[in-house]
Amino acid sequence: MTIGKIFKTIAAAALASTLIVSAAYAETIKFGASAPKTGPLAGGAEVSHWPAIKLWVSDVNGRGGIDVGGEKMLIEVIEYDDRTSGEEAIKNIQRLINVDNVDFLIAPYSTGLNLAAAPIIAQAGFPQIAATAISDGIDEIAKQWPNSFWLLGSSSEFAKSVVDVLVTLRDRGDIGDKVAVVNVADAFGIELMNAGKPALEAAGFEIVYETSYPLSQQDFAPIISAAQAAEPDAFIAFSYPGDTFGLSAQAKIADLDVGAFYVGVATAFPAYLGANGAAAEGVLGAGAINVDAEGMAEWRARHKQVTGMDADYWASPMTYVGLQMLEQAITKVGSLDKADVIEAIKTMSFDTVLGTITLDNNINRKYWTVGQWQNGAFRGVASTGMDGEVAPIVKKGWK
């Protein structure tokens, strides 16, 4: 009898404590955001993801809100940390949908987390505009989950562009055809590696060293020294922010003698230049923007002013673009109906900081793929049909 009583008492107490759920209703649009604030990708999200959201909220509410059927509605964002874990991301999104009753979701940060969250977001019928995911599966995924939209491109395009740049350099006689290629063991790195290897081989490059390393890798000396031992002409790393910095620092220490040095995400961060100074000159990296495009300088200045941080030269504006698209779709539909918004996104033409964007089967087909630090600026050297490409230069030492 005591057992039963105790159980009941505790259950009652437990339920009572959870009943304190805020049900306050306001004339705002609630957006839910789950992305890394801790874990291996927190550093990347702190540069490319969260500030872009902050800037967008500030911009929109500064204008008085989003126009929904002629009425301006302010926006608020509920933020959760997914600790760079897919499991946590799913839990967060479930909570955002079920408990916080958000109107829309801001897609997570990174390829892996967007893929992990896709099924649950689709199940709930929310649009998912992924601005920081690169995958070859996007065509298929977009078919499987027609509520999902992919802005940043496909891994084979990214990999192909890297190879194209190497071919250019080789044709100019700047480098030979021995390549060391490494990747981070995360969805992003694996996909690029899977696409990059055959592309390199097809282009007649010899892969003299290859390896993958875990997302939490901290010590890059063994990797660089093993690569160095293979005497490559070019070094390619499909890396994430932490490793991008680590690999670069180690390459500089070891004085890795290559004519082309490519590192993935975060090469486009202003902090990359800060950390490496003159040694950044000639380093190739994933993505780019056209810094000289109309309005970009003004947007970057506003970013700095509102968030206190410099925007990166690739994913920051794309994340912002994803949010602009969501906003414009809501305004066009004139209601918060998620299904209608999804349909609108599919066919609309968006006016964004990166120019006009339209989607083809839920996918953005025009984007920057490779950039390079040249004279203190990160400039696009390859893309899928963007304006303003410059020619790649050879890497000349680390001084």
Next chain:
Amino acid sequence: MSRLNKIFSQISKQEKRIALYCAIAFAIIATLPLFDQGFYLSISVNIVMYIVLCTAWSLFSGPTHYISLATAAFYGIGTYVVAIGIKDIPYPVLLVMAAIVSGGIAGIVGLATLRLSGVYFVVFTLGLSELIRQIVTWVQTNFSGSSGLYVFTDIREMHVFWQLLGLAVIVYIVGWLINRSRLGFAMQIIGNDETVAKHLGINTAISKILLFMISGAIIGVVGAIMAPRFSYVTPPSAFNPIISFQVVIMALLGGTKRLWGPLLGVIPFTILFDQVGVYFPDQTSIVIGVAFMAIVYLLPNGVLGLIETIKQKFTSSTKKEDPT
């Protein structure tokens, strides 16, 4: 059964009544998804999950005082059995396979580690979970060409809930049967004094392995049941060491001397962690830490110990004879 009744005093009528109450309680709880499919269901899934995990953990660690941090390993194995097999093998078969694989690995681990005690066992089990996680990660990223596996099923939250609830019933029955059995009695003796146990003719090694296997198998099934809920299974989420730690604190907070002890820890803790996770996302870790220390310093025998002390004081003041 009635033959055994007199050995450990009170059973029969009182136990039957408790069983009936429990059955009714379970039936009532099982109707929860009819009322809510959102937040309350979601947190209930967590609660029931941890009830099963902690109770299974206590089956082994309660009597032996071996602190196992291998929970994440068995759980992850169960999850992966489902994630790998879901496309080709019927789900119920996978649940059985999860039990077999986890139990089998528990058996091997048990065989290898019986000589270890104290810190060595704790650290070994933690190391083992990490090792398995690293290897799964490596195999997956190098050979499957992706960092995770999708688990597509028609299984929804409420199905997960019902399965876990069913498993909880099974765990309680298994635990009850073990407590009534020679094995359970042997574990009690081992927990008191392993040397004496050996000299009484107890094969302490086999007893411990057997229980570790039962415990591991159950934990594996929990992982398997949870796999569809993940929808995207990656090694860091399936083999999340936090699960191991939380199971230890919740079970210890509740108390491991009674089968239903862990329950007393799970309910408040799951709710606490959930609320802290929402309102103080950056402080989760501090809260876990404080909880851990509070248990060690303030509640060395858990809530259960507290209740029993109070009960004892109460009964001893009213009537004198009360053996246990």
Next chain:
Amino acid sequence: MTQPILSVNKLTKNFGGLIAVNDISFQVKKGELMGLIGPNGSGKTTMLNLISGAFKPSTGQINLESTDITNQAAHMIARHGVARTFQLVRILPSLTALQNVIAGCVYGHVKLWGEDAQQKAEALLHRVGLAEHINTPTDSLTYIDQKRLELARALAANPRLLLLDEWLAGLNPSELNIGIQLISDLRDEGTSIIMVEHVMDAIRQLCDHCVVMSSGIKIADGSVDDVLSDPEVIRAYLGDEHA
């Protein structure tokens, strides 16, 4: 005439460099009560630990009747019918007195469970004089009662061979008489017993035969009177100037 219940043959036990038991042989006949005596540190307890399987011998052989138990694990030896008490009492503190005794008859030589085990345990508690303590938490038992309880637990296994390690130590004179009587009864019932003991009265009153150890070596083996008057024994016990 018949086969001895226990025969120990050239048994040696090394701990690192220390030889605790050195090439010892002796036999215990069925129904016999053998005393194992010697100064502290002479290796008696090690001997009991070797017989009961707590330690594995370095060399030599131990047979329980016709079974070779030399390298068997403690629980197997217990199942063959060897039960023991410990020099420092080892009761099971979280169990009641009754459960302590039941523990003795569930897994050992004679396996009982349920009603049978319960009845047997109750009978044994009566026998050792703990009838009123059946449900007492064991940590509130007095020292002598804990010793009684431990004996009852050992007896619960219906042992073929009972090992008593200084079971009488620490008892006051009246308790000692009760203890000696209890062991005497056991012997009369035909239980084979080895007892390690310092209480000479008990040795004299109870033992059929004695083995004396000193610094790991057997220095005497024979009837109690013979052994206790052996000059070598006197010297080992009492110091050399006496010899």
Next chain:
Amino acid sequence: MSFIINGLLLGGTYALIAVGLTLQYGVARIMNLANGENLVFACFMAFWLYTAFAINPILGIVIIAPMAFVINWLIYSYAMRPLVNRSKTSGQLEVNSILATFGLLFILKGLMKFSFGGGYFTYNYLAEGISIFGHNYGLNRVVAFIAAAVIAGTLYLFLNYTRYGTAIRAVAVNPTSASLVAINVPRASAFAFALGGALTAASGALLSSFYTFHADMGMDFTMKALVIVIMAGVGDVRGAVLAALMLGLTETAIATFVDPGLTAAGTYGLFILVLLFRPQGIFGRSNS
């Protein structure tokens, strides 16, 4: 060949953590699972000193190590001693200290996340190459290795050639007897615990100069230290240094020749093998 030097350079810093843990566990009898957090905390301190005040991490040790000493002394006196007094057996103390330091681990981690966030940190100190046998190695690593060697050497001299150092070793061997020769065992334990913490912190400061660190990585280092301590045999300072160098070499060799993704698996694998086949440690003497 360069992997050998890389491995030794890494192992040198591991040695300090392991020696720290072995003092805490071997002398003070506290299995401190928060040791890694202690190290990470020192990483953050070194980072902060370097970025905010331009104090380099080698110099930073002079500030960080004494601070860690004081904090660990307080932790021992207020959080651990009640457990020592309460525990009747060494087994109980082990379980209690594991649980309590688990708690400590999470609290420290939480505090770090609260103060610094969950991101990855790195800074540039002596991030330039130095040529040894024709290969370039990070100057920061070489400097850290030398600093670690100096600290470990000093500790060795202290433990073996001073009265108090001998007393510390005596407490490790037999605390009861130590109290019988007028050694204030509680104080010696607190001292050893604090000293262990200070060494770990020094190691953290050194490590931060060439490692990317974050609030979540403490457990990795605790595990590494445990692996080393168990490989060496608990309480064996010389063994710990040797085992640390071995672990550094093993890790680097795996990362260089097998796969960087398997270094951690290699560590744990090695550890599990040692536990199974030589629980007294590779260099440790069996006690029975």
Next chain:
Amino acid sequence: MLKVDNLSVVYGAHRALQDISLYLEKGEIAVILGANGAGKTTLLKTISGLVQPQAGARISVNDQDITGMPAHKIVEAGIALVPEGRGIFGALSVAENLELGAFGKQAHKGQKQRLKLVHEIFPKLAERSSQIALTMSGGEQQMVAIGRALMSNPQFLMLDEPSLGLSPLLSADLFKSLTAIRKTGVGILLVEQNAKQSLAIADRAYLLETGNIIGQGKAADLANDPAVQKAYLGGASAK
């Protein structure tokens, strides 16, 4: 003088010692005889601060109350214990063991002379000074233990079954060295099973049984008391 009054010790429900009173003068040897489990070891541990007595007890050295002091303070007050099983620092060298004996501040002065004294009593320790203690024989380890205790400059030395595990020859040597130590003015409290040998060198003796002192007197008298012979000498000598 070392003085113990009304000392009781309880372990859980078990009363290990009951109202024990005894004293020890400087320069004398007193032996405590008793069966295993009588409470001898507990008594020494309590005096040296390893076990706490029940309230009401008083232990004093030269009228200085040391009741309830931690063990390391009691050493500094002038009481040294050679515990059962010797308790040496096995992994340390002989020299380090001896050096540690003089760790307390009471022993800093005259440390060198005392080391000389110890080396005189146990010449082996001088020869083996750099040997790791664990690798020595039982008798040598016992020397290390006693030597270490002497290094702490004790006024009173307590030994718990020092002859345990020693061959008759070695234990005879040991008892001889105890008489040598007494000559330096140290009071010795000896717990022994070896009644004959210990009574032979002792001045006085106490009989301890189940936690009570049941008899005391001059060692010579007790050695000839038939009851004592029967109980502690195995009675064999009576034959």
